[in-house]
Amino acid sequence: xxxxxxxxxxxxxxxxxxxxxxxxxxxxxxxxxxxxxxxxxxxxxxxxxxxxxxxxxxxxxxxxxxxxxxxxxxxxxxxxxxxxxxxxxxxxxxxxxxxxxxxxxxxxxxxxxxxxxxxxxxxxxxxxxxxxxxxxxxxxxxxxxxxxxxxxxxxxxxxxxxxxxxxxxxxxxxxxxxxxxxxxxxxxxxxxxxxxxxxxxxxxxxxxxxxxxxxxxxxxxxxxxxxxxxxxxxxxxxxxxxxxxxxxxxxxxxxxxxxxxxxxxxxxxxxxxxxxxxxxxxxxxxxxxxxxxxxxxxxxxxxxxxxxxxxxxxxxxxxxxxxxxxxxxxxxxxxxxxxxxxxxxxxxxxxxxxxxxxxxxxxxxxxxxxxxxxxx
Amino acid sequence: xxxxxxxxxxxxxxxxxxxxxxxxxxxxxxxxxxxxxxxxxxxxxxxxxxxxxxxxxxxxxxxxxxxxxxxxx
Ligand SMILES: Cc1cc2nc3c(=O)[nH]c(=O)nc-3n(C[C@H](O)[C@H](O)[C@H](O)COP(=O)(O)O)c2cc1C
Ligand code: SF4
Ligand code: SF4
Numbered sequence: 001x002x003x004x005x006x007x008x009x010x011x012x013x014x015x016x017x018x019x020x021x022x023x024x025x026x027x028x029x030x031x032x033x034x035x036x037x038x039x040x041x042x043x044x045x046x047x048x049x050x051x052x053x054x055x056x057x058x059x060x061x062x063x064x065x066x067x068x069x070x071x072x073x074x075x076x077x078x079x080x081x082x083x084x085x086x087x088x089x090x091x092x093x094x095x096x097x098x099x100x101x102x103x104x105x106x107x108x109x110x111x112x113x114x115x116x117x118x119x120x121x122x123x124x125x126x127x128x129x130x131x132x133x134x135x136x137x138x139x140x141x142x143x144x145x146x147x148x149x150x151x152x153x154x155x156x157x158x159x160x161x162x163x164x165x166x167x168x169x170x171x172x173x174x175x176x177x178x179x180x181x182x183x184x185x186x187x188x189x190x191x192x193x194x195x196x197x198x199x200x201x202x203x204x205x206x207x208x209x210x211x212x213x214x215x216x217x218x219x220x221x222x223x224x225x226x227x228x229x230x231x232x233x234x235x236x237x238x239x240x241x242x243x244x245x246x247x248x249x250x251x252x253x254x255x256x257x258x259x260x261x262x263x264x265x266x267x268x269x270x271x272x273x274x275x276x277x278x279x280x281x282x283x284x285x286x287x288x289x290x291x292x293x294x295x296x297x298x299x300x301x302x303x304x305x306x307x308x309x310x311x312x313x314x315x316x317x318x319x320x321x322x323x324x325x326x327x328x329x330x331x332x333x334x335x336x337x338x339x340x341x342x343x344x345x346x347x348x349x350x351x352x353x354x355x356x357x358x359x360x361x362x363x364x365x366x367x368x369x370x371x372x373x374x375x376x
Numbered sequence: 377x378x379x380x381x382x383x384x385x386x387x388x389x390x391x392x393x394x395x396x397x398x399x400x401x402x403x404x405x406x407x408x409x410x411x412x413x414x415x416x417x418x419x420x421x422x423x424x425x426x427x428x429x430x431x432x433x434x435x436x437x438x439x440x441x442x443x444x445x446x447x448x449x
Contacts, residue, residue: 300387305409342387
């Protein structure tokens, strides 16, 4: 069953109530926005508090620079995403639906709004559109809520969590667009979704979005993207909050949550980034850390100062060569910074860095001084 | 039943001057940028009065004592 390439059209929604939550649970659906959290658990938390006031936030912010899958999905199957959103609205007794779409995702926004215009009155009336600023943290749950409520796309403290008090102070479901598409497929077919969307990035012949069947391995996905030749050093699984794995070691690992977890990996936002042998992993790491440090919303000291210090230390190693003091600092600071922000931005950045330090231990321990080559 | 009380800090409010670490070094140390790192686990009974004091003296009211189940998930 493919999702991306099926025709996308409006058709009446199947009747849905609490049993859809059971079906979602049975299907084992977990979020595709990055955290991989159980969708059924989230829906239950909202429905039991809703009292007809709940709000559904359709998260199409897609702030991860290398990710394209949410945009492609919104562009090609907008009705499928809206099906999921309005099914959620029915089952959770929502009074409002918000389409939260990255402000630079023009084609996706146009397709979603065109599809919305074709929906029945009752659905259109409760739906509004809010552009998500093009910042990494703007897609985080609490930042989406903050943006919709007050026009500021920075995360806020939790608790209260969005499912307790979110948009308009009401219980709020923030759900990634691909997760919602899965919900629609479960409701329409009664079957477990068997595919997921992956963005292939970096040193592959054909970067872009592919839809892979369950059981597809990392190597299989690389081959679907035209292959990476024999020149690939490592693969970043799950985007900038993800983890590296040696290409050889990762080749046969299936792209599903359980299998990835066994290897200390996670699907995250579904980006598979292939690093060529011709690129320096230390410089690559420094570049990504610099980006993530710059994307801190600068509200929490350990995140703002900590990520900047980590990026600086990486840059020093990249530009001036390995030195023991900075390596020691990287190890200490990754531990210090983790878990000490209002949102999980520092945790994600530190997980990424820890995996770099582990997978590229050799490169980090004897990096020559060759300047920071900017990466694409 | 004894209540398990934890120290928590509001990371957005905290401006990291580190008064709390001076008052309660047993449970709070500062990172390299001056922001508090709290010891994991419940506050030992004998340190409760000091913890209370640190909470009251935090200039921006960022420090709090919470029942254990209310920590972040
Ligand atoms: C810094 C940060 C950025 C995030 N950006 C996005 C994003 O752009 N799109 C998205 O769907 N989820 C993003 N998330 C995850 C959301 O917080 C949230 O978990 C997700 O939208 C929930 O939907 P899901 O359960 O369907 O994945 C981000 C999280 C963090 C911590
Ligand atoms: S942890 Fe970082 S990104 Fe998250 S709210 Fe605090 S400063 Fe902003
Ligand atoms: S006293 Fe308050 S503001 Fe100062 S470091 Fe401690 S928690 Fe932060």
